[in-house]
Amino acid sequence: MAQQMGNQPLIVLSEDSQRTSGKDAQSMNIQAGKAVAESVRTTLGPKGMDKMLVDSTGNVVVTNDGVTLLTEMDIDHPAADMIVEVAETQEDEVGDGTTSAVVVAGELLKRAEELLEQDIHATTLAQGYRQAAAEATKALEDVAIDVDEDDTEILRQIAATAMTGKGAENARDLLSELVVDAVRTVADEDGIDDENIAVEKVVGGAIENSELVEGVLISKDRVSENMPYFVEDANVAIVDGALEVKETEIDAEVNVTDPDQLQQFIEQEEAQLKEMVDQLVDVGADAVFVDKGIDDMAQHYLAQEGILAVRRVKNSDAKRIARATGATPVSNLDDITEDHLGFAGSVAQKEIAGDDHIFIEDVEDAKAVTLILRGGTEHVIDEVDRAIEDSIGVVRTTIEDGKVLAGGGAPEVGLSLALRDFADSVGGREQLAVEAFADALEVIPRTLAENAGLDPIDSLVELRSAHDGGDTAAGLDAYTGDTIDMEGEGVYEPLRIKTQALESATEAAVMLLRIDDVIAAGDLAVSDDDDDEEMPGGPGGGMGGMGGMGGGMGGMM
Ligand code: ADP
Ligand code: MG
Numbered sequence: 001m002a003q004q005m006g007n008q009p010l011i012v013l014s015e016d017s018q019r020t021s022g023k024d025a026q027s028m029n030i031q032a033g034k035a036v037a038e039s040v041r042t043t044l045g046p047k048g049m050d051k052m053l054v055d056s057t058g059n060v061v062v063t064n065d066g067v068t069l070l071t072e073m074d075i076d077h078p079a080a081d082m083i084v085e086v087a088e089t090q091e092d093e094v095g096d097g098t099t100s101a102v103v104v105a106g107e108l109l110k111r112a113e114e115l116l117e118q119d120i121h122a123t124t125l126a127q128g129y130r131q132a133a134a135e136a137t138k139a140l141e142d143v144a145i146d147v148d149e150d151d152t153e154i155l156r157q158i159a160a161t162a163m164t165g166k167g168a169e170n171a172r173d174l175l176s177e178l179v180v181d182a183v184r185t186v187a188d189e190d191g192i193d194d195e196n197i198a199v200e201k202v203v204g205g206a207i208e209n210s211e212l213v214e215g216v217l218i219s220k221d222r223v224s225e226n227m228p229y230f231v232e233d234a235n236v237a238i239v240d241g242a243l244e245v246k247e248t249e250i251d252a253e254v255n256v257t258d259p260d261q262l263q264q265f266i267e268q269e270e271a272q273l274k275e276m277v278d279q280l281v282d283v284g285a286d287a288v289f290v291d292k293g294i295d296d297m298a299q300h301y302l303a304q305e306g307i308l309a310v311r312r313v314k315n316s317d318a319k320r321i322a323r324a325t326g327a328t329p330v331s332n333l334d335d336i337t338e339d340h341l342g343f344a345g346s347v348a349q350k351e352i353a354g355d356d357h358i359f360i361e362d363v364e365d366a367k368a369v370t371l372i373l374r375g376g377t378e379h380v381i382d383e384v385d386r387a388i389e390d391s392i393g394v395v396r397t398t399i400e401d402g403k404v405l406a407g408g409g410a411p412e413v414g415l416s417l418a419l420r421d422f423a424d425s426v427g428g429r430e431q432l433a434v435e436a437f438a439d440a441l442e443v444i445p446r447t448l449a450e451n452a453g454l455d456p457i458d459s460l461v462e463l464r465s466a467h468d469g470g471d472t473a474a475g476l477d478a479y480t481g482d483t484i485d486m487e488g489e490g491v492y493e494p495l496r497i498k499t500q501a502l503e504s505a506t507e508a509a510v511m512l513l514r515i516d517d518v519i520a521a522g523d524l525a526v527s528d529d530d531d532d533e534e535m536p537g538g539p540g541g542g543m544g545g546m547g548g549m550g551g552g553m554g555g556m557m
Contacts, residue, residue, distance in 0.1 A: 037106020066099030095393015101501035111436035128433020166387035204353030226303035242292035406486035408475025409445030
């Protein structure tokens, strides 16, 4: 920052830093934001295409998922990062709608650019956009459809809509059934925690072979072949520790003077291990899941007792086993009682596609489930997994909120019309911003049409006239190009997908528009492809403060 002090400029910035101010800063940020939106646009909707990303180590990701694309791409501009954050927020809050949110944010910036060129002030634009977003949220709530959490059919349709156009599409019916069952099973009085739905990806077989285990599946073998591979009506113990004699006790320096002494040590150790196993036997454990190792001798004793044991069980798996069976993990076996045990009708080692897994099933109230996803190759399964995650997100959101909207561009066309009406009631130049917002929303139906190889203008004209005629659920059939009733078609999305997208997209656009000064501690170039590791963090971190600063300056002007 250089300020005139007499005729000596006062230099407060280091020589390496780069500063972009005023219209240049605005324009740079808008270009960066638009570029991000443009990069995901072609993936939107049922006919959206996939992208293949290859990272510097040669890892390949093939995906259609907005947030995955943006996080896998090496995005290196602070303004672009803010648009990526829109996708990330959307992913965290709803789990779907990431591409739409980013595309809308990009379009809001594009429309803003036109108004800025007409000398509409950024602050006016920001106010207009915020008013429009608030009005849009209200309008969406008005047309939202109530969904009962017991309405299986509509929940499955919502799950299926989220999978449309993704790798999972072929097996949509089966997968949406599994997703709805999974979400319902894990729901409890505290709500729905996605963590309780584990996804086990198995390469081999077809997607149609995917299944839901109401219980827990862990990709491990029993620790010894002498143990049973199946236990019926099993009392389940979880040991948060090891079935070993503490290392330090053996490692301690001991001067063994005669062979008897060594023998004594070994016997002592064996006795300790036997005692641990006896403690488990005494309380009646049939299946034991251990966080750390199990000594060979302990394995031997456990096998003798017909106990199935698994070692090095992941923490997350142990949590799910506890939740599904009702077991309480114990860290010291001296404390174990019958009350710590859980129950499963069946604990069994089974093979899927050549690999052994332990299934803990037939539990009274599962509360934790495992979705076994099958597919021909790893890349295929990974993409199915991403679609499933979206699907789980929308079903969870719908059960939580009980409100959905018709999809296929219907809400955006409706909103666009409603906001143009609303703009008339907004005085001054904000009116122009509200109108720009209304236009921007049409980017969704327009892009759905474009990606389906349809004429976007024709499609929009038809959609608008249907909405004008009162058909609030009229959307675009991406397969035929017709304007159809999306409710009748069963294309539904949770209300929150749209309200969250509008909110994040508006906030990100407004934040970028209000910045009139970008000061970077180094080079700042949109098309800079050097692998400067410090770049994203450096200016990105600085930008957080910049937003506020730009805002302040905007207000002063
Ligand atoms: P996002 O990351 O935004 O969820 P998608 O590629 O999943 O992006 O596309 C979502 C859009 O596709 C939404 O506007 C949704 O309504 C629309 N859509 C989904 N299924 C259909 C369908 N069968 N017909 C028309 N539009 C659909
Ligand atoms: Mg989606």
